[in-house]
Amino acid sequence: MSDSFDVIVIGAGPGGYVTAIRASQLGLKTAIVERENLGGVCLNWGCIPTKALLKTGEVYEQLSHLDAYGISIQGRSYDFAKVIERSRGVAKQLSGGVAFLMKKHRIEVVEGEAKLEKGSPAPKVVVALKAGGSRNLTAKHVILATGARARVIPAVGLVPDGDRIWTYREAMTPKACPKSLIVIGSGAIGIEFASFYRALGADVTVIEALDRILPVEDEEVSKAAHKAFEKRGMKFRVSAKVSKLAKTKTGVSVTLEKETLEAEVAIVAVGIDGNVENLGLEALGVKIDRGHVVIDKTCKTNVPGLYAIGDVAGPPWLAHKASHEGVHCVEHIAGHPSANLTAPIPGCTYATPQVASVGLTEAAAKAAGIEVKVGRFPFRVNGKAIAAGELDGFVKTVFDAKTGALIGAHMIGHEVTEMIQGFAIAMTLEATEEDLFATVFAHPTMSEAMHEASLDAYGRVLHI
Structure with missing residues (x-):
């Protein structure tokens, strides 16, 4: 050997x-x-x-x-x-x-x-x-x-103990579903576990130090997600910093600036x-x-x-x-430099509803000095979404107003993690608004909302 x-x-x-x-x-x-x-x-x-x-x-x-x-x-x-x-x-x-x-x-x-x-x-x-x-x-x-x-913060007790304080690893193999749960961190990992345990009936509260959940996503998507998750019974504390996480006789307590929350279990999801x-x-x-x-x-x-x-x-x-x-x-x-390291990388959160995005948010594009054209299309008027009973959510597109290049796409809704790849391909191929306008989207599909959101950015939307 x-x-x-x-x-x-x-x-x-x-x-x-x-x-x-x-x-x-x-x-x-x-x-x-x-x-x-x-x-x-x-x-x-x-x-x-x-x-x-x-x-x-x-x-x-x-x-x-x-x-x-x-x-x-x-x-x-x-x-x-x-x-x-x-x-x-x-x-x-x-x-x-x-x-x-x-x-x-x-x-x-x-x-x-x-x-x-x-x-x-x-x-x-x-x-x-x-x-x-x-x-x-x-x-x-x-x-x-x-x-x-998983990142831990010993100074305030954000350290897993394998019993009541979990990271993603412990959260995947517990012996029983907790009746109540506090998730610290509202990124993809935190939201996904919050979504799973809430679906099984747990009382779930999510704590986020920043001013909105899913903070890397486009602000409109974050707001829509917050509303949709609350509708499912999840509770949130935003702009809330944890000063102490500790075990109690019956579970855990989380001390914030203005209140102390208690639950059976806490999941620490504050980064890696x-x-x-x-x-x-x-x-x-x-x-x-x-x-x-x-x-x-x-x-x-x-x-x-x-x-x-x-x-x-x-x-x-x-x-x-x-x-x-x-x-x-x-x-x-090997001397074959073919892969494009700067290709746009889509991000996905597999909660209910799902969230997916690629490229720049509207705010990030404007902060970079790019003049933008923005389009939106809701699933509530999409034929396939209506037939499937999946009305929540929308597609949002961000184009460079000067060049017509698609520079960002953001979605929330049913199976949008599958749909986002279409926009990732378009951005990799440097598609413009005209390329997307000329693309034929099968009917009836939820992906038609992608076409309509592109059309909407230029005042050409057909179905609203």
Whole structure:
């Protein structure tokens, strides 16, 4: 067994394993080091199993509205253990699929914890093996794809205890559904867990330090989401900073400036920190800024032969961004610089209703000095949405008024996380308003709202 490779990838999440596959396709002898599970946090404890939970919540909640479709049932209930079991089964299936892909592409999987030491032409990788002992691996290029973890704030008690104070990891495998829940942080992770537990009947309160929920989204979408979530029974505290989180005899208490809230459980969702510790980066002199490895436009660090991709290299902290960066990085290494690292990256929140966006918000465009044309179209007048009974939400488009380029798109509503890709493709291809006007959208589909929102920006909307 050789210990010398062209490329060594550290971390087998969606960034790392996709990078390894592309490296192998390009003829590079590749190894991947993983300390826990193939698929990383995303497949095992993040993106995928949470969507399984959210689907269960969506189906269960829909049972309360079947009369609108002319259907009636007697009673409803759920088996929480089976809900969690299904989620874990989905994660296990996909992790096994990654193992198959590694074998198919002849990528050597090294199970253990990696540490970097000085070497040439790239740092040496010393792996403390899961099975015991160690291996010293060398390569021409080493790519860090170690991801990130939930941020904790010990000073005010925002630290998981595995019992009453959870991060996303504990929130995915509890033994029972809590009757009451406080979620600290209203980004995608916090809102998704709030949405799931509310669907199963929990009393949910979300706390956000900024002045609106989903603060990275367009302001109109944030306001619409707030209203829609409140309609489902979720409660919010915005512009509210936590001064103390503590366990009580019956659960937890959260102290804010003007009040103290109590619940059975709290979920801490206040951001993430890159996994940069215990890798030997300090000794190598790797430049780190605010907990993330600093890279250039080809994903190189300041250390020869060392690259970084995905969450460990900074925001946006999204699995598809990590995969895209990894492909770009390894194609550059192989002398095939084809991937566009500056392609627009869509963001999605899988709550009920869903939220999706790509590009600049209206406010960000104006702050950058761009004169904009803005269009909107509500789903309440879309034929497919009416037929499906999914009337909430809208599509919003932002165009550069001078060039006609689509520079932003924002949606809230049923399955908009599937629809946003159409706008992402348009922006990648540098589409203008005329290109979107000339595109034929199938009828009846909810995607017709995308066409109408584009037309509306130029006073040509047809159905309102």
